[in-house]
Amino acid sequence: MRPEPTPLLTHEPITVVLVDDEPQFRAGLRSLLGFYPLPDNQAIRVVGEAGNLTQALDLIETLNPHLVVLDLELPEGSGIELLIRLREKDYTGQVLVLSAHEEAQWVFTAMQAGAKGYVFKETAGTHLATAIQAVLAEQVYLSPEVATCFFERFQFLNQNTLQLVRDLDLTDREQEVLHWLVQGESNSAIAAHLYVTVATVKAHLTSIFEKLAVSNRTQAIVKALRLGLVQK
Known part of the structure; x- marks a missing residue:
């Protein structure tokens, strides 16, 4: 799967697949994305929605979007598993996690598994537009609240990884x-x-x-x- 690597450099619409198990949340997000400005008035086009892991994999493989906006809680598996499966399939678009999970462990694992950005759902109205522009430009984006969690987890793991390896x-x-x-x-x-x-x-x-x-x-x-x- 090979979408355009730098979609912000073209005038083509940005294609997006939404992955979340709540239909009402997906509908609200679809409406919200329609109002977000991108450079040169580039459009965002939601080309598909999925409510579980299997649907998401099929849609992404078929539609090959520039961006996947992903929740981590999914039926039939997790968003982490989806990230890993996408990497196995050589998907080269970007994945932005939009999740209610605010625990450092979830943030760290999602970024390690291949997410390009992470935004908490409760702050999406503030950070989502900036996050989308950043990840489409192939930059890592962590909202300030997420960044704090991420680096706290990173420091913790650095201190404890050797002991975990010994214990295992x-x-x-x-x-x-x-x-x-x-x-x-x-x-x-x-x-x-x-x-x-x-x-x-x-x-x-x-x-x-x-x-x-x-x-x-x-x-x-x-x-x-x-x-x-x-x-x-």
């Missing part, structure tokens, strides 16, 4: 495998990076899944990001 008993090699897993690499690619066999990578993944108490790659990536075990 991850070996150096397992940490390397986990790093490449979070980058979206396949088993064969990880094997090439580490100069080992695919069978060895699979054995390490089995051990990692057991230590993280997860059952698949996506769950492992989400948990690793949430715990701050690796950097994206």
Whole structure:
């Protein structure tokens, strides 16, 4: 999926997909976006809406929008999982999280998983227009309230990551495998990076899944990001 990388440099409408499980909220957001000014009077066009993870993946793959405005609470999965799945599909548009979750852990995990910006729902009226312009210009945007949460979490993780690794008993090699897993690499690619066999990578993944108490790659990536075990 390859949308125009810098849509603000063209005069084409900015295409947007809204992902939120509340139809009334999506309707209000759609109306709000119609009033937001962009440089050179460029239009914002909402081309699709999704209320769950499956719908969102299908819509984004089909419509290939410049921007996805994403809530993190979704039926059938989370917005974090959607971010990871989009990265696996090589989606190169931008994702702006608009969420009621104000906890530092959610902010940090969303940004680690690939979001370009994060705005709290209760302050959307103040920050959303600026956030959209920033992420479309390929800049990271955190509203002031979000930035405070993000850096508090970052400092906490820096202080506690080593202890977490010790507690989980991850070996150096397992940490390397986990790093490449979070980058979206396949088993064969990880094997090439580490100069080992695919069978060895699979054995390490089995051990990692057991230590993280997860059952698949996506769950492992989400948990690793949430715990701050690796950097994206």
